[in-house]
C-alpha cells in the first residue's frame with residue numbers, strides 16, 4: 084500500500100530536535116518487566132521494555148488488546164496491584180528514578196512528576212461531588228502549605244487551560260458532556276505541572292469531533308507545561324495526526340519504536356507493517372486487511388519471537404530464538420530478526 088497517503092501530524096518532524104541540539108530526555112524507561120502471578124500460571128505482561136522521550140514529545144502507544152499498554156502505564160506509576168509485580172527496570176523522570184523512591188516519595192511524585200489519566204477516568208468522577216471539590220481533593224495533600232484560596236485558584240486556572248468555563252468548578256459531573264468530563268480529568272492531571280502525562284485511551288467513547296477537541300486540549304496543555312505525553316490507544320489513524328513517536332507493543336514487548344513519520348512511511352517490524360496495512364485509506368477502499376491469527380496468551384507464548392506464527396516474513400531463527408530490541412542507525416528501535424545485521 085501507499086503509506087505516503089496517510090496523514091501524519093504536521094508538527095511531527097518539527098518536534099524532533101535537530102541532531103546537533105542536545106536535548107536531555109525527560110523520561111527514560113529501561114528494562115521494565117512486570118509479571119502477573121495468576122492461578123493459571125505466570126503472565127509476563129512487560130518484558131524488557133525501554134524507550135526515552137524528550138520534553139514536549141508525544142508518544143502514541145499502540146497494540147492489540149492485552150499487549151501490555153495499560154500495564155506499562157500502571158508500572159510507570161508504580162500502581163501495579165497483586166497478582167502483578169514489577170520485577171525489574173527503571174523509570175527515570177527528570178533525573179529521578181521512580182522505582183527507587185520510597186512509597187511516600189512515590190506518592191508525591193504522582194501528579195507532580197508524572198500524571199496518569201486512566202482508561203474511563205471521566206466515568207470515575209464522583210457523581211455527588213462538585214468538580215471543584217474533586218479537583219481540590221486530588222492535590223490538597225501535595226500542597227500542605229498552600230492556602231485553600233490558592234489551591235482553588237490553581238484549580239480554576241487548570242480548568243481554563245483545558246478550555247472549560249470557570250463555572251464548571253461548581254458543577255456536578257452529570258451537568259457536563261463526555262468531552263467536558265474528559266477535559267476535567269486532563270485538568271486534574273496537570274494541576275501540579277507534571278513532566279510526564281500518561282493518558283490511557285483518552286478519547287474512547289467520544290464522538291470524532293469531541294475526540295479531536297480532546298486531543299487538541301492535550302496538545303495545548305502539553306505545550307503550556309512542556310511535558311512529555313504518552314497516549315495509549317488502538318486508533319492508529321488518530322495517533323498519526325497527534326503524536327511525534329509511536330511505540331508498538333506485542334505480547335508484552337516493545338516491537339518497534341520510531342517517529343510517527345518513519346512508522347507510517349516505512350514500518351520495520353512485520354507486526355507494525357500489518358497494523359498500518361489494516362488501516363483503511365483511499366487506495367485500499369473496501370478491502371479490509373486484517374492480521375491473520377490471534378494475539379497469543381501470555382501464559383503460553385510461542386517459542387522464539389511471539390509474533391512468528393502470524394508473521395509473513397518468518398524465518399527459521401524466529402521460531403526458536405527470541406529477538407532482542409535493536410537500535411538501528413536512524414535511532415529507531417525494532418525487535419525483529421530481520422534487522423539482526425543492522426544497527
Ligand SMILES: Nc1ncnc2c1ncn2[C@@H]1O[C@H](COP(=O)(O)OP(=O)(O)OP(=O)(O)O)[C@@H](O)[C@H]1O
Pocket residue numbers: 119120121126128146147148149150151152153154155165166167381
Ligand atoms: N489483574 C491481572 N491479573 C492477571 N493478569 C493480568 C491482569 N492485568 C493484566 N493482566 C495480563 O496482562 C496482559 C496485558 O494487559 P493490559 O491491560 O496491560 O493490556 P492492554 O494492552 O492495555 O489491553 P487493552 O487494550 O485491552 O486495555 C493481559 O493480557 C493479561 O494477560
